[in-house]
Amino acid sequence: MKLTESDIADNYNDVWVLGEIVEGQVHKVTLELLGIAKELADKHTSKKCKVVCLLMGSKLVGYELELFHKFADRVIIVDDESLKYFNDAIYASVVSRLIKKYKPEILISGATSKGRSLMPLVAVKIETGLTADCTGLDIDKETGLLLQTRPAYGGNIIATIKCENHRPQMSTVRQGVFKSMEADKTRTGELISETVLEEEKNTRFTVLSEEAYSxxxxxxxxxxxxxxxxxxxxxxxxxxxxxxxxxxxxxxxxxxxxxxxxxxxxxxxxxxxxxxxxxxxxxxxxxxxxxxxxxxxxxxxxxxxxxxxxxxxxxxxxxxxxxxxxxxxxxxxxxxxxxxxx
Ligand SMILES: Cc1cc2nc3c(=O)[nH]c(=O)nc-3n(C[C@H](O)[C@H](O)[C@H](O)COP(=O)(O)OP(=O)(O)OC[C@H]3O[C@@H](n4cnc5c(N)ncnc54)[C@H](O)[C@@H]3O)c2cc1C
Missing domain, CATH: 3.40.50.1220 (TPP-binding domain)
Known part of the structure; x- marks a missing residue:
């Protein structure tokens, strides 16, 4: 749905990073994205943006500390047995509901297999745009819009894409594009706990296990x-x-x-x-x-x-x-x- 200028100006804030845990560790791309999220939040001077990391899964106790050290101001944890394995239908419903509740200005995710599967689903549910595989992210000084840069037409041109009338502005970024920032171990932040609704668990399929395949x-x-x-x-x-x-x-x-x-x-x-x-x-x-x-x-x-x-x-x-x-x-x-x- 196309939003009005005043709706965007008054209601949408914060730069969100969709966090990932792999084999018990925060994924490197999540840490890299927190660094660029902080840069974007600092540059977005027309709004007071916080850096928020949304972390979903099961048994997520304790991960927030590292995320705070890496410049998350707020961590939203959705810790539920139904999120133990990646079921994109459940994940997309939860992320979409939380977007409607908190109204982030920007949402970025790693272009991992999960990010590539989840972000398009969320973009469709929320009716916003998504720029995949960005190689650069910046804030337009005049408009405050996210400038999403990526190669296009087989790499023959470099395109900078803006999402003017829909929120959040969504991008995926591959691991290694941005460097992770040095941790500040003195930092803490706000921890919010969210849940999965019963109706969000009712999907047409169930994921029984996950394994690395080769x-x-x-x-x-x-x-x-x-x-x-x-x-x-x-x-x-x-x-x-x-x-x-x-x-x-x-x-x-x-x-x-x-x-x-x-x-x-x-x-x-x-x-x-x-x-x-x-x-x-x-x-x-x-x-x-x-x-x-x-x-x-x-x-x-x-x-x-x-x-x-x-x-x-x-x-x-x-x-x-x-x-x-x-x-x-x-x-x-x-x-x-x-x-x-x-
Ligand atoms: C949409 C799209 C996406 C693509 N994505 C990727 C991608 O992710 N990664 C990628 O790599 N490519 C990608 N490509 C392909 C890319 O355009 C090139 O075709 C490819 O990178 C060329 O590979 P190459 O350098 O091995 O081969 P070539 O271009 O054929 O180059 C071979 C080189 O080896 C040198 N050479 C030959 N023999 C010797 C020798 N004995 N000793 C020393 N040097 C020698 C030659 O001088 C030449 O410079 C993509 C293309 C498209 C259209």
Whole structure:
């Protein structure tokens, strides 16, 4: 429903983050989003916005402290056995009801599998807009609107999207796009407890269990300090052997371009880029990667980039801090050998 200007000005406040717990820990993307939520709240000078984290699940006692330390002013906890497993129908009903009750100005969530499933459902229920996979969030100084930036048309343009007449303004953001802020362990905040209504539990299906489904869940590019990525220049699946060896020597993880995944040389869990993961390691080593924009958006915020390519004019070579012109099959084993001796 289209809202009036005065309704938005008078009734909608606060920047909400949809929190997630994974394997007993607050998800890293939640902590990253609390940092950007604080920035947005501070910049939204026409309103006194609080940073609010909405956390849903079962047995959630004690998580609020870390969220306060990471700049949540208020934590709303919905702790119920019906939320033990992720049932998007129950979750969406609860989030939608709480949005109607508290009227947040902005709602952001990680573009995790849960966030990607839940946020569109909520946007439809609430009748507002949603910008998925944002790579930048800011507040328009003049209007106070959320500026939601994301690649569009296959990464060929960067679009900035505004949601003028509907609330909340909703975005999803992938892990690694924003850096988590240093915790302030002196901070506390307000804790609110909400419940699940009986009618919200009556969904057409029941989730009986949840489990990680493959070996791929062990590949963790987000936590790696060094990522060694192979592109089409590795030529075939066997070509990834030297990429794995270099990653092993530097205790890093193996990344890949979409071209290699589409060719079936390595699994999707390794993909870096617009339709893969966004990463920010200390060192990113791109081997035989051309550096098309769809790849760059996933790794360009790495602290230090090394590129190895036969073509000195490949776009990745312009971005790299160190660009090595050469055949990766000659260069990579030499680097591996040098580093293995340390
Ligand atoms: C909607 C959309 C989404 C996309 N999402 C992604 C994404 O998430 N991630 C992604 O990576 N791509 C993505 N792509 C694809 C992207 O546009 C490129 O096609 C892809 O990144 C190219 O992969 P590449 O660099 O491995 O291959 P190429 O572009 O073919 O580059 C290979 C490079 O290897 C070099 N080379 C060859 N042999 C050697 C050698 N022996 N030694 C050294 N260098 C050598 C070549 O000079 C070249 O620069 C997407 C595309 C679209 C349209």
């Amino acid at each position: 070996e791929d869940s062990k590949i963790n590019l987000h936590d790696a300090n060094v990522i060694v990525t192979g592109g089409r220049g590795v030529k075939n699946p066997e070509g990834f052997k030297i990429i794995h060896e270099l990653a092993g020597a530097v205790k890093g993880a193996v990344g890949a371009t979409r071209a290699t995944i589409d060719s079936g040389w390595i699994s999707y869990a390794h993909q870096v880029g617009q339709t893969g993961l966004t990463v920010q390691p200390e060192v990113y080593i791109a081997c035989g990667v051309s550096g098309q924009i769809q790849h760059l958006v996933g790794m360009q915020s790495s602290d230090f980039i090394i590129a190895i390519n036969k073509d000195p004019d490949a776009p990745i070579m312009q971005l790299a801090d160190v660009a090595i012109v050469g055949d990766l099959f000659e260069v990579v084993p030499v680097i591996t050998k040098l580093l293995s001796n340390y």
